[in-house]
Amino acid sequence: MLSGLVALECKAQYFIHGRFCMYQIHVNYYIFNHATSGSSKGFTEKHMVFWVCVYIYGLHSGFSNVPDNKDSLFSASSLSLRLSLHFVTITLPPKMPTLVSEAFQANGAEPLSLKPVFSASGVKGKRVTALSPKENALTDFIQTVIAEKPDIDSPFSVLDLGVVLGLMDKWTSKLPTVQPFYAVKCNPNLSLVGTLAALGANFDCASKAEIEAVLSLGVSPDRIIYANPCKSASHIRYAASVGVNVTTYDSKDEVEKIRKYHPTCELLLRIKPPQDSGARSSLGLKYGALPEEVPELLSAAHAAGLKVTGVSFHIGSGGADAQAYQGAISAAKSIFDTASKLGMPRMRVLDIGGGFTSGAAFDAAAVKINAAIEGSFGNDEELVVIGEPGRYFAETAFTLATKVIGKRVRGELREYWIDDGIYGTLNNIVFDYATVTCMPLACTSKPEDPSCRDLKTFSSTVFGPTCDSLDTVLTDYQLPELHVNDWLVFPNMGAYTTSSGTNFNGFSSSVKSTFLAYSNPIITREQTMF
Numbered sequence: 001m002l003s004g005l006v007a008l009e010c011k012a013q014y015f016i017h018g019r020f021c022m023y024q025i026h027v028n029y030y031i032f033n034h035a036t037s038g039s040s041k042g043f044t045e046k047h048m049v050f051w052v053c054v055y056i057y058g059l060h061s062g063f064s065n066v067p068d069n070k071d072s073l074f075s076a077s078s079l080s081l082r083l084s085l086h087f088v089t090i091t092l093p094p095k096m097p098t099l100v101s102e103a104f105q106a107n108g109a110e111p112l113s114l115k116p117v118f119s120a121s122g123v124k125g126k127r128v129t130a131l132s133p134k135e136n137a138l139t140d141f142i143q144t145v146i147a148e149k150p151d152i153d154s155p156f157s158v159l160d161l162g163v164v165l166g167l168m169d170k171w172t173s174k175l176p177t178v179q180p181f182y183a184v185k186c187n188p189n190l191s192l193v194g195t196l197a198a199l200g201a202n203f204d205c206a207s208k209a210e211i212e213a214v215l216s217l218g219v220s221p222d223r224i225i226y227a228n229p230c231k232s233a234s235h236i237r238y239a240a241s242v243g244v245n246v247t248t249y250d251s252k253d254e255v256e257k258i259r260k261y262h263p264t265c266e267l268l269l270r271i272k273p274p275q276d277s278g279a280r281s282s283l284g285l286k287y288g289a290l291p292e293e294v295p296e297l298l299s300a301a302h303a304a305g306l307k308v309t310g311v312s313f314h315i316g317s318g319g320a321d322a323q324a325y326q327g328a329i330s331a332a333k334s335i336f337d338t339a340s341k342l343g344m345p346r347m348r349v350l351d352i353g354g355g356f357t358s359g360a361a362f363d364a365a366a367v368k369i370n371a372a373i374e375g376s377f378g379n380d381e382e383l384v385v386i387g388e389p390g391r392y393f394a395e396t397a398f399t400l401a402t403k404v405i406g407k408r409v410r411g412e413l414r415e416y417w418i419d420d421g422i423y424g425t426l427n428n429i430v431f432d433y434a435t436v437t438c439m440p441l442a443c444t445s446k447p448e449d450p451s452c453r454d455l456k457t458f459s460s461t462v463f464g465p466t467c468d469s470l471d472t473v474l475t476d477y478q479l480p481e482l483h484v485n486d487w488l489v490f491p492n493m494g495a496y497t498t499s500s501g502t503n504f505n506g507f508s509s510s511v512k513s514t515f516l517a518y519s520n521p522i523i524t525r526e527q528t529m530f
Contacts, residue, residue, distance in 0.1 A: 122194025166521030174366035186390030310349025391495035398494030421464015
């Protein structure tokens with residue numbers, strides 16, 4: 001009698017549907033220690049051969065309509081096997097993907113609360129400061145941090161958990177049928193990721209490192225989609241080893257890699273949206289199948305024994321026209337229909353990608369998305385719709401504080417050097433085409449009025465710390481007279497900032513510390529703080 005957890009490792013030569021093949025495969029067969037109940041009594045190599053048959057048959061049938069006994073299996077598949085078998089100890093792999101977060105479903109029906117956030121991985125054990133309800137509460141908090149830590153290693157940032165809660169509340173109100181998969185690439189800060197996990201979000205990861213970061217917080221791998229259409233083989237193998245079992249593709253070469261290194265992975269076909277959204281960062285130049293390529297890509301995946309469960313697209317990041325969702329969702333529906341005509345299992349996942357920004361733009365996008373889903377898919381209760389918001393959750397939740405480290409006066413022009421720049425956190429000016437603003441905090445030179453209200457302003461240039469003249473943050477920007485060791489505070493600095501910083505010129509110029517706070521969130525329905 002076998003007990004414990006084992007797997008079959010075998011070399012199989014088989015003849016199926018008139019075609020001879022040879023596989024070297026690993027088939028997991030779970031035998032739990034039921035010595036007291038005797039439930040594993042009588043387990044033999046014949047049983048293992050039967051389950052290998054099921055496995056190989058499943059590779060060719062998409063694991064649908066697999067016969068439930070060995071006689072009908074051999075009859076149905078015309079399959080014969082010659083096996084070399086031995087058992088190896090394994091770790092029980094995670095369950096297959098569901099793309100459904102129970103936590104998100106619960107939060108959609110119940111008031112949101114910060115209580116689970118405070119005990120979440122990435123937040124628990126850290127100091128979280130309540131902000132007062134007055135207008136300048138965040139600025140006051142930053143002043144307090146500076147006063148308590150005069151030698152603080154700057155720059156530093158503040159993450160407002162109340163903002164994140166308010167954004168999640170708005171998402172669930174405006175897009176109640178769309179499950180958010182936070183795009184970790186936007187800002188991988190573990191306190192932010194842990195907060196979103198506690199609020200029920202899932203995660204869009206594009207690399208091994210991002211998957212590792214999310215899993216390190218105790219997030220289940222079935223809450224991760226590997227949303228990168230082109231992956232290295234080693235990263236695919238890693239995803240398979242940890243149970244991340246849903247990914248995107250848009251080429252036949254990617255199909256072959258996935259078939260070879262992660263044959264149980266479910267696929268979403270990434271398509272190029274038919275309409276240019278005018279986004280600052282257009283992704284269609286790099287990713288997305290063209291309409292004429294779709295049938296061949298679907299057939300290639302099906303022939304490889306891979307299950308294509310849905311369609312993915314991305315209209316672009318930053319300033320995208322929400323009207324583009326309508327055409328992209330309609331195109332996705334046509335691909336659902338094409339797959340059915342090709343005899344493939346019915347698709348059920350629609351991934352509408354990212355490109356969301358908070359505020360009025362999100363409200364307008366939500367209206368168009370809901371209408372487009374209804375128009376193309378009706379009330380399909382089996383449809384699972386997911387989105388990949390990044391900047392929506394990250395951008396407005398973070399505020400950056402930088403110290404003035406140098407000054408030069410040229411007539412009426414004021415020039416300042418700060419300890420962060422375009423090679424650090426403020427790289428979003430170059431790579432994300434961001435327009436940044438800042439406010440003075442003259443803690444050193446004007447402690448009686450650090451905000452410098454009603455003081456004369458000067459045309460000012462703000463440089464970063466490196467020796468590159470390109471490292472210029474602001475030009476012709478109105479600022480009051482400041483001095484070395486005063487501060488500049490930049491709001492809305494959470495999206496594509498710290499995640500893209502460098503150590504150019506020997507300056508580790510990205511944020512050194514992130515302080516946690518929470519304001520009273522702006523919410524659209526009943527909520528509780530605790």
